[in-house]
Structures are given as structure tokens and as C-alpha cells.
Amino acid sequence: MRSAQPALAHLLTPWPGHWRCLWRDGSDSPTSAWTGMNFALEKTDLKVENIDYCIGTGYGRVNVPMAQQSLTEISCHARGANFMYGPEVRTVMDIGGQDCKAIKTDDRGKVLNFMMNDKCAAGTGRGMEVFADLIRVPVWEIGPRSFQIQKEPPMISSTCVVFAKSEVVGLLEAGMPENDIMAAYCSAMAHRIMELLNRLGIKEKFAITGGIAKNEGVVKRLEKELGIKTADRVWYKKEYIDRGYPFDTQLAGGIGAALFGQALLKMGKAKSARKA
Known part of the structure; x- marks a missing residue:
């Protein structure tokens, strides 16, 4: 999850078309974070309690209420670019x-x-x-x-x-x-x-x-x-664009945060926050 002015991005999984959203943020980071999280979950069968791990990044990262950890956008963009471009x-x-x-x-x-x-x-x-x-x-x-x-x-x-x-x-x-x-x-x-x-x-x-x-x-x-x-994108296929999932460079920070969370859980360095 990336929280910053002027854009707020939420990425629950780092795969194209799966539960992501991007829109203009406000100065109230906690409220914006909850609004974004609820929007991202709206059309799924998931609830916040079902999410294993959430990382906040961006300028508002310390004000993301549901995040278990925060990381700088520098780290997250580097990791996101590695995934997006190779x-x-x-x-x-x-x-x-x-x-x-x-x-x-x-x-x-x-x-x-x-x-x-x-x-x-x-x-x-x-x-x-x-x-x-x-x-x-x-x-x-x-x-x-x-x-x-x-x-x-x-x-x-x-x-x-x-x-x-x-x-x-x-x-x-x-x-x-x-x-x-x-x-x-x-x-x-x-x-x-x-x-x-x-x-x-x-x-x-x-x-x-x-x-x-x-x-x-x-x-x-x-x-x-x-x-x-x-660099050209390496992970994004034309079929994703044809299905209405555009390649979006503003999601790099959110992708990086999602990948960090995934890695921390796999390595046992973070405990799942899942409640159900």
C-alpha cells in the first residue's frame, strides 16, 4: 500500500488485474488509507482480517492504520521496478x-x-x-x-x-x-x-x-x-492490456511494498496478521 500526495495506490497482490486501485489522495492519510483499502476489497470476498500482511510506503506510510510495517518509497520503487522491468x-x-x-x-x-x-x-x-x-x-x-x-x-x-x-x-x-x-x-x-x-x-x-x-x-x-x-516492461503481456489492465508506472511503489510483504512472510521474518 502506498500512501502519499498526490496519488494513493493499493495493491493486494503483485499480479496484473488483481485487486488494485489508484486515485488522488488527500492530506488525511489514515482516512485515505481506509478508503482505499475498502475500495480495493469491495468486489472481492476478502476482508481486511483476511490479509496476511500490509506494508505502508510513500510520504504517508507511517499513517497507514492497517499496516504492520512501513518502508520508504525508495526501497519499494527499486523493488517494484525490478519486478516490472526485470x-x-x-x-x-x-x-x-x-x-x-x-x-x-x-x-x-x-x-x-x-x-x-x-x-x-x-x-x-x-x-x-x-x-x-x-x-x-x-x-x-x-x-x-x-x-x-x-x-x-x-x-x-x-x-x-x-x-x-x-x-x-x-x-x-x-x-x-x-x-x-x-x-x-x-x-x-x-x-x-x-x-x-x-x-x-x-x-x-x-x-x-x-x-x-x-x-x-x-x-x-x-x-x-x-x-x-x-527499459521495456518484461512482466506485462499484451493480453493484460487487451483485458483492460493497463501497465501503470504509478503502481511501482505499491508493487514493491506487496513483494516485500510477501518475501517477509515466506522467510518467516514477519507474522501473518490474518484473523480468519
């Missing part, structure tokens, strides 16, 4: 709503080193949301539209969201096409993320998790700057 992954970039984390990992998904940007919204999902609100475009349209341009414009010069906002307003007033501004912002975000990765040192395979991983405008520009492609 044991060859050595660098994970989690681009979440509130921060960015560059993570080095081994073939088991164990964290070897990490660096993060948590001091401002630059290069995060929140920064992208502020930008989307400013230009009055749904956030999911920004990636595709950022490629509907005549030529690649210069990137937004400021990495600070506050100053970037002022710069975007100036570009709009100057009559710059919206798609060009989207391209300029995506380029700036990709560059910001690349700087963090360069500080850590990037090794292939390279995987991206979090909401911004869904923004092709940022991802493709980041790939171009780095000179490498992001």
Missing part, C-alpha cells in the same frame, strides 16, 4: 508528484545508492500540474502535443517552478504557440532530471517509475539527452 535494471528514476529520486539497484532490486530532489517542485509531477493549469490544458495532453511543432524550441530557462511560471506567462503573452511552450517545458523538465541522474551516475538498464513516466514528451527528450532508451 532484474537487469541498474538505475531507476522515480519521478513522482512531490520529488524525484535517482536510484542505483542490484539484480534483486536492493538499493545501492540514491540521490533525490525534494527541495522544490522542479522536475516533479506537481510542477507539471502547475504548468498544465497555467496553460489550461489537461496534463495528459502535454506529452503528445509537445511533439506537434515545426521545430524544437529552446527550453524554459528557469528550473524553479515559480520563475518558470512567470516565463511561461511571458511566452503566452508574446504569442508563442501553446505546443511550442509545452515542448519547451518538457525539455526543461527532462534536462532537470538528467542533471540528477548524472550526479548519481547512470547504468543500464534504465527504468522510470511514477506519474511523469507516462509523459512521452519528457521521457523521449530525456532518452535523447542521455543517449539511451528506457
Whole structure:
């Protein structure tokens, strides 16, 4: 179970299509956690008492009432990426709503080193949301539209969201096409993320998790700057998508937490909380 702003993910088993949900969270983590748990169980024959083990992760991890343990989202994203993209992954970039984390990992998904940007919204999902609100475009349209341009414009010069906002307003007033501004912002975000990765040192395979991983405008520009492609999914088959179970990078933390719980039980390092 992952509890954080802006998204809350619940994953009862780490297999596609089985009891998972993802939606926008609030500031009341305990209430949000219970709401999410009840939603996840709603269409099953299970109750909370039937769950063997629950791990809380994310910024609200210590406020998940039904969790027997909490783990950092860094550990859970590394483990989740290992499962989603394969044991060859050595660098994970989690681009979440509130921060960015560059993570080095081994073939088991164990964290070897990490660096993060948590001091401002630059290069995060929140920064992208502020930008989307400013230009009055749904956030999911920004990636595709950022490629509907005549030529690649210069990137937004400021990495600070506050100053970037002022710069975007100036570009709009100057009559710059919206798609060009989207391209300029995506380029700036990709560059910001690349700087963090360069500080850590990037090794292939390279995987991206979090909401911004869904923004092709940022991802493709980041790939171009780095000179490498992001990893392809290895556990997810086309048949799952055909059945309505989309591959979702925002579930990486929840998947990692579920796998940690499963492993702890198998190794006898945790006691089942099942009551029935």
C-alpha cells in the first residue's frame, strides 16, 4: 500500500488485474488509507482480517492504520521496478508528484545508492500540474502535443517552478504557440532530471517509475539527452492490456511494498496478521 500526495495506490497482490486501485489522495492519510483499502476489497470476498500482511510506503506510510510495517518509497520503487522491468535494471528514476529520486539497484532490486530532489517542485509531477493549469490544458495532453511543432524550441530557462511560471506567462503573452511552450517545458523538465541522474551516475538498464513516466514528451527528450532508451516492461503481456489492465508506472511503489510483504512472510521474518 502506498500512501502519499498526490496519488494513493493499493495493491493486494503483485499480479496484473488483481485487486488494485489508484486515485488522488488527500492530506488525511489514515482516512485515505481506509478508503482505499475498502475500495480495493469491495468486489472481492476478502476482508481486511483476511490479509496476511500490509506494508505502508510513500510520504504517508507511517499513517497507514492497517499496516504492520512501513518502508520508504525508495526501497519499494527499486523493488517494484525490478519486478516490472526485470532484474537487469541498474538505475531507476522515480519521478513522482512531490520529488524525484535517482536510484542505483542490484539484480534483486536492493538499493545501492540514491540521490533525490525534494527541495522544490522542479522536475516533479506537481510542477507539471502547475504548468498544465497555467496553460489550461489537461496534463495528459502535454506529452503528445509537445511533439506537434515545426521545430524544437529552446527550453524554459528557469528550473524553479515559480520563475518558470512567470516565463511561461511571458511566452503566452508574446504569442508563442501553446505546443511550442509545452515542448519547451518538457525539455526543461527532462534536462532537470538528467542533471540528477548524472550526479548519481547512470547504468543500464534504465527504468522510470511514477506519474511523469507516462509523459512521452519528457521521457523521449530525456532518452535523447542521455543517449539511451528506457527499459521495456518484461512482466506485462499484451493480453493484460487487451483485458483492460493497463501497465501503470504509478503502481511501482505499491508493487514493491506487496513483494516485500510477501518475501517477509515466506522467510518467516514477519507474522501473518490474518484473523480468519
